[in-house]
Amino acid sequence: MYVDSKKSHQIINELLSQGRKVQKGVLGLDGDFDFNHTVIYENGNFEDYDAHEGSQWAEPILLVIYEDGSNEAYSCWFRNVVITAVTSESLVESNCKQLPNYQ
Numbered sequence: 001m002y003v004d005s006k007k008s009h010q011i012i013n014e015l016l017s018q019g020r021k022v023q024k025g026v027l028g029l030d031g032d033f034d035f036n037h038t039v040i041y042e043n044g045n046f047e048d049y050d051a052h053e054g055s056q057w058a059e060p061i062l063l064v065i066y067e068d069g070s071n072e073a074y075s076c077w078f079r080n081v082v083i084t085a086v087t088s089e090s091l092v093e094s095n096c097k098q099l100p101n102y103q
Contacts, residue, residue: 001077002054003027005040008062008076012041021067027051027076029058037063 005027012025027049028037036051036058054060060077 001060001079003049003060004076004078005049008040009046011062011074022064023067024065026063029055030061031058
């Protein structure tokens with residue numbers, strides 16, 4: 001699973017458009033969050049994600065912290081998949097860059 005920075009920005013922007021008082025957005029790898037996270041939103045400004053891009057076992061999450069001290073977590077990842085199919089005519093390969101988060 002890979003960190004989806006674009007999705008994290010979309011989530012924060014959607015929350016802000018709903019009038020939610022977002023204080024901070026922190027993106028990182030759940031299970032290793034203390035060492036692998038970046039504050040990507042604070043004081044109305046977005047910053048680039050600057051930690052591990054992916055993991056085999058740790059799910060990338062966005063932790064949204066509101067001005068009233070409450071928080072919410074969102075799954076924020078994509079997976080690169082190479083699909084190979086052999087047909088009678090040729091070998092076909094496709095790289096699917098983003099798949100829905102099926103749980």
